[in-house]
Amino acid sequence: MSALPNAYAPAPLPAGFVEGLREVFGDRLHLGEAVRRQHGGSESHFEVALPDAVVFAKTTEEVVAVVKLCNAAEVPIIAFGAGTSVEGNTTPVRGGVTVDLSEMNRVLAINPDDFDCTVEAGVRREELNVALRDKGLFFPIDPGANATIGGMASTRASGTNAVRYGTMREAVLSLRVVTPDGRDIRTASRARKSAAGYDITRLLIGAEGTLGIITEVTLRLHGIPEQISSAVCSFDTLAGAVDTVVLAIQLGIPLARVEILDDVQMKAVNAWSKLDYPELTTLFFEFHGSEHAVKEQIATVGDLARQNGGSAFRWSNLAEERARLWKARHQAFYAAVGMRKGCIGWPTDVCVPIGRLAECINETKRDLDSASFPAPILGHVGDGNFHVIFVIDPNNPAEQREAERLNARLVERALSMDGTCTGEHGIGLGKQDWLLRELGDDAVDMMRTIKHALDPKNLFNPGKIFAD
Amino acid sequence: MSALPNAYAPAPLPAGFVEGLREVFGDRLHLGEAVRRQHGGSESHFEVALPDAVVFAKTTEEVVAVVKLCNAAEVPIIAFGAGTSVEGNTTPVRGGVTVDLSEMNRVLAINPDDFDCTVEAGVRREELNVALRDKGLFFPIDPGANATIGGMASTRASGTNAVRYGTMREAVLSLRVVTPDGRDIRTASRARKSAAGYDITRLLIGAEGTLGIITEVTLRLHGIPEQISSAVCSFDTLAGAVDTVVLAIQLGIPLARVEILDDVQMKAVNAWSKLDYPELTTLFFEFHGSEHAVKEQIATVGDLARQNGGSAFRWSNLAEERARLWKARHQAFYAAVGMRKGCIGWPTDVCVPIGRLAECINETKRDLDSASFPAPILGHVGDGNFHVIFVIDPNNPAEQREAERLNARLVERALSMDGTCTGEHGIGLGKQDWLLRELGDDAVDMMRTIKHALDPKNLFNPGKIFAD
Numbered sequence: 001m002s003a004l005p006n007a008y009a010p011a012p013l014p015a016g017f018v019e020g021l022r023e024v025f026g027d028r029l030h031l032g033e034a035v036r037r038q039h040g041g042s043e044s045h046f047e048v049a050l051p052d053a054v055v056f057a058k059t060t061e062e063v064v065a066v067v068k069l070c071n072a073a074e075v076p077i078i079a080f081g082a083g084t085s086v087e088g089n090t091t092p093v094r095g096g097v098t099v100d101l102s103e104m105n106r107v108l109a110i111n112p113d114d115f116d117c118t119v120e121a122g123v124r125r126e127e128l129n130v131a132l133r134d135k136g137l138f139f140p141i142d143p144g145a146n147a148t149i150g151g152m153a154s155t156r157a158s159g160t161n162a163v164r165y166g167t168m169r170e171a172v173l174s175l176r177v178v179t180p181d182g183r184d185i186r187t188a189s190r191a192r193k194s195a196a197g198y199d200i201t202r203l204l205i206g207a208e209g210t211l212g213i214i215t216e217v218t219l220r221l222h223g224i225p226e227q228i229s230s231a232v233c234s235f236d237t238l239a240g241a242v243d244t245v246v247l248a249i250q251l252g253i254p255l256a257r258v259e260i261l262d263d264v265q266m267k268a269v270n271a272w273s274k275l276d277y278p279e280l281t282t283l284f285f286e287f288h289g290s291e292h293a294v295k296e297q298i299a300t301v302g303d304l305a306r307q308n309g310g311s312a313f314r315w316s317n318l319a320e321e322r323a324r325l326w327k328a329r330h331q332a333f334y335a336a337v338g339m340r341k342g343c344i345g346w347p348t349d350v351c352v353p354i355g356r357l358a359e360c361i362n363e364t365k366r367d368l369d370s371a372s373f374p375a376p377i378l379g380h381v382g383d384g385n386f387h388v389i390f391v392i393d394p395n396n397p398a399e400q401r402e403a404e405r406l407n408a409r410l411v412e413r414a415l416s417m418d419g420t421c422t423g424e425h426g427i428g429l430g431k432q433d434w435l436l437r438e439l440g441d442d443a444v445d446m447m448r449t450i451k452h453a454l455d456p457k458n459l460f461n462p463g464k465i466f467a468d
Numbered sequence: 469m470s471a472l473p474n475a476y477a478p479a480p481l482p483a484g485f486v487e488g489l490r491e492v493f494g495d496r497l498h499l500g501e502a503v504r505r506q507h508g509g510s511e512s513h514f515e516v517a518l519p520d521a522v523v524f525a526k527t528t529e530e531v532v533a534v535v536k537l538c539n540a541a542e543v544p545i546i547a548f549g550a551g552t553s554v555e556g557n558t559t560p561v562r563g564g565v566t567v568d569l570s571e572m573n574r575v576l577a578i579n580p581d582d583f584d585c586t587v588e589a590g591v592r593r594e595e596l597n598v599a600l601r602d603k604g605l606f607f608p609i610d611p612g613a614n615a616t617i618g619g620m621a622s623t624r625a626s627g628t629n630a631v632r633y634g635t636m637r638e639a640v641l642s643l644r645v646v647t648p649d650g651r652d653i654r655t656a657s658r659a660r661k662s663a664a665g666y667d668i669t670r671l672l673i674g675a676e677g678t679l680g681i682i683t684e685v686t687l688r689l690h691g692i693p694e695q696i697s698s699a700v701c702s703f704d705t706l707a708g709a710v711d712t713v714v715l716a717i718q719l720g721i722p723l724a725r726v727e728i729l730d731d732v733q734m735k736a737v738n739a740w741s742k743l744d745y746p747e748l749t750t751l752f753f754e755f756h757g758s759e760h761a762v763k764e765q766i767a768t769v770g771d772l773a774r775q776n777g778g779s780a781f782r783w784s785n786l787a788e789e790r791a792r793l794w795k796a797r798h799q800a801f802y803a804a805v806g807m808r809k810g811c812i813g814w815p816t817d818v819c820v821p822i823g824r825l826a827e828c829i830n831e832t833k834r835d836l837d838s839a840s841f842p843a844p845i846l847g848h849v850g851d852g853n854f855h856v857i858f859v860i861d862p863n864n865p866a867e868q869r870e871a872e873r874l875n876a877r878l879v880e881r882a883l884s885m886d887g888t889c890t891g892e893h894g895i896g897l898g899k900q901d902w903l904l905r906e907l908g909d910d911a912v913d914m915m916r917t918i919k920h921a922l923d924p925k926n927l928f929n930p931g932k933i934f935a936d
Contacts, residue, residue, distance in 0.1 A: 111823060112823075113714065113823025113824075115718075116821065136718070155663060156662075156663040157663075158661055162661060166638070167661050169667065169670070170638060179914060183910040183913075184910070185907070185911040185914065186907065186908070186911060187907070188888070188907070189883070189886050189887055189888045189906060189907075190886040190887070191819040191820060191821060191851075191852060191887045191888040191891065192821070192851045192852050192853070193626055193637075193819060193851050193853065193891055193892065194624075194819060194890065194891060195623060195625075195674055195888075195890045195891065195892050195895070196888050196889060196890050196899070196902075196906055196907065197895055197903050197907065197912065197915050197934075198674065198679075198914075198915040198918060198919075199624070199637065199671060199673065199674050200914055200915060200918075202667045202670035203666060203667060203670070205667065206663055206665070206666065206667050211666075222720070223719060225720050226719070226720070249583065249691070250583075251691060251694070251758075252691045252694065252756065252757065252758075288720065289720065290719075290768070292761075292764050293760075293764060296758060349663075351660065352659060353582035353659060353660070354581070354582055354583065354660065355579060355582040356581075383660045384659060384660050385661065415657070418657050418658040419657055419659045420657045420662035420663075421664060422664050423659065423661055423662060423663065427664060427665055434664075435665050438657060438664055439653070439655070439657075439664065439665070440653065440654070442653045443653040443654060443655060445651075446653065446666075447666040447668060449922060450666060450671075450918055450921060450922070452921070453917050453920070453921030454914065454918070
């Protein structure tokens with residue numbers, strides 16, 4: 001496991017502090033090691049660090065209360081959703097109180113005529129889609145994991161649908177947030193667009209809980225398309241697969257999803273999900289629209305694929321087959337980890353301008369040829385974002401160091417192509433040096449200045465995004 | 469004309485300051501009244517206020533130089549693009565130096581494979597589209613006026629294409645910005661999406677020059693659609709027109725533009741552009757896509773329109789006819805002002821959740837029945853954003869007060885529907901009290917805290933967005 005940066009032993013909780021928490025949270029305050037350990041990390045390659053206490057909040061007012069207590073006592077405070085982040089984003093590196101929001105899981109309002117809804121931060125995306133289904137609406141952002149909406153907002157998550165529907169940056173209309181000084185604010189109205197002052201909504205999206213705690217989220221929704229079809233197509237070359245997608249985007253084809261899996265990843269997926277796809281570079285597509293529009297999209301993209309060395313489309317518009325296909329895609333991470341017993345997965349997360357994607361993946365694959373562990377690749381090819389999953393033995397420091405070196409070269413490669421060190425996982429603990437490299441000290445200093453102004457005591461998820 | 473809030477007589481420029489400017493800008497420093505007057509306001513209903521000096525910057529380095537001079541001498545600094553903003557956003561209410569960026573008008577890079585480009589802040593959107601055309605690309609954001617890209621970013625502009633292509637919030641990938649302390653930063657890479665730290669790109673978009681000066685913008689582009697068709701349809705009732713659009717969105721029809729013009733506005737447009745449309749509530753549509761897809765969209769929307777009391781579509785896919793139609797739409801503001809000799813137009817700018825739009829426009833029209841001056845309505849119906857244009861005599865204080873009262877009731881109405889006081893024009897001088905009403909003092913205080921942290925001397929476009 002990776003060591004924790006910016007960590008130091010937490011100060012002991014001041015006298016009376018726990019009693020204050022107990023008054024507010026009663027038996028929803030947990031001091032036992034089991035619950036603290038559950039909140040000591042997330043699905044990441046980082047070591048665990050335990051919070052001093054965990055509280056399960058049920059209302060924004062309770063979040064205000066714990067923020068005020070922590071503020072008065074100068075105790076760190078960490079918001080926690082489903083614990084599916086992968087860069088150590090919720091690891092309490094200096095102890096403090098973890099505020100678990102998973103019990104704030106009510107869908108507060110669905111407004112079908114306005115194509116929006118308001119949910120508490122602890123609602124998970126799959127549950128939300130179940131609640132929306134009979135209104136003919138859906139929430140498109142799909143990072144794979146069944147994350148909470150609040151956590152997805154805090155990490156600026158995206159996933160497989162982003163090529164058409166955008167990321168959390170575009171999906172969120174408004175937030176309810178408890179600020180570091182304990183004020184309960186709403187960042188925007190429910191209007192689709194607004195030019196009303198600074199975009200504090202977007203500032204809080206991706207702030208990883210360092211500028212406040214999101215307690216409610218108003219989301220933009222979409223109508224469930226008349227027709228949804230999926231297709232799978234394998235390619236002789238990676239460049240052929242990527243070119244197919246770039247040409248389709250150039251033609252303005254509104255691809256709903258398009259995912260790339262390399263030969264190594266396809267092998268893992270076949271084994272894990274008991275499928276029989278060719279073990280070649282493969283694109284998974286999804287098309288949304290009217291029956292005719294989807295047919296036309298499939299025909300056009302099918303032609304492009306053939307011209308670029310792709311196989312015939314294996315396609316389906318049956319819900320059950322689609323579900324099986326996308327389940328296989330969603331389980332790609334677990335399939336990768338399943339390639340080696342007792343191992344963990346360390347997912348990288350670069351994103352480059354899409355014209356450079358084939359080159360970036362190809363160079364990366366060449367670099368991975370020498371790797372001593374499996375390192376499958378999968379990516380959101382329409383966005384230029386892809387992940388290598390290092391499948392490593394957590395108890396083998398040599399593999400750890402090798403993964404670090406491979407990741408460093410990968411990020412260098414992406415930055416040299418004017419890409420980013422993180423497309424959707426966030427900075428957390430893992431990308432702090434790369435953030436500096438990517439944007440420079442002056443730009444990061446603007447972030448630090450904002451952090452210091454809004455959280456002068458540095459209590460909100462301290463040690464994340466940048467060192468103090 | 470409206471009086472200037474937050475204004476006070478500027479302090480005299482300190483000794484040696486002008487000489488410092490002259491050293492950097494030579495004959496691109498202007499102290500004469502004519503040039504200062506040209507920079508004393510914009511297309512707004514506010515009084516003019518003159519800057520002490522105007523400089524025309526040619527490089528980011530020159531912007532850094534003037535920022536450092538202003539910072540050392542504590543002189544206000546105001547960025548200026550094309551002067552097309554409508555809320556007094558660039559009016560130098562306390563004098564200072566206006567930095568005109570219109571000569572920073574180079575297209576620095578077009579990356580067709582990445583669907584992006586980088587331009588200097590002074591490039592205007594029409595010129596950009598000319599430069600892009602032979603690459604098969606276009607930049608969709610279209611606020612009507614031929615604004616500069618930097619100004620559009622600073623105001624978080626949008627316009628007629630936003631329903632499909634989003635606003636400047638979505639269109640900007642990265643900014644080059646000179647910060648209030650004179651640092652030259654880049655806010656993001658060229659990746660389509662990123663989770664790398666705070667979203668300072670979005671913080672600066674819509675900050676109206678109060679947090680720094682944007683000198684370069686990297687924009688996301690789109691392929692020119694295979695087919696572009698326009699259609700015009702008039703309706704017996706306003707609700708019928710709005711319902712047609714809401715149903716089309718619900719069906720997932722990717723409308724590229726859909727604009728509403730009321731009977732009063734249609735009358736003005738017919739007179740101004742010598743057209744013969746029925747003088748009824750009218751929708752102007754544009755459809756983008758493949759030939760088949762566009763045909764299907766037109767057929768479906770045509771059916772919806774008929775079911776909602778619409779006329780047969782008057783449609784065209786000829787470039788010339790389309791241009792004539794959209795020129796008429798773009799000139800709607802001037803057409804409105806042209807209804808009364810010697811008058812000015814004061815455009816309002818509310819935006820409401822789209823399910824409330826028909827109700828909001830209908831109530832507004834009833835309220836306008838008693839108006840003593842023409843007040844046509846036009847709007848971006850797919851976003852819930854519409855404008856009333858008060859056509860008033862600038863020398864008649866009674867009309868001024870009447871417009872203020874009508875606007876106040878309109879904004880109250882929009883806020884009561886969970887809308888915003890400004891969809892795309894910004895806060896500037898005109899909406900400061902409404903911003904407080906809309907988001908509350910605590911949320912605006914977060915903005916003030918950020919402003920104070922980044923611009924502690926309050927030199928960047930002072931008096932805008934909020935009072936000190």
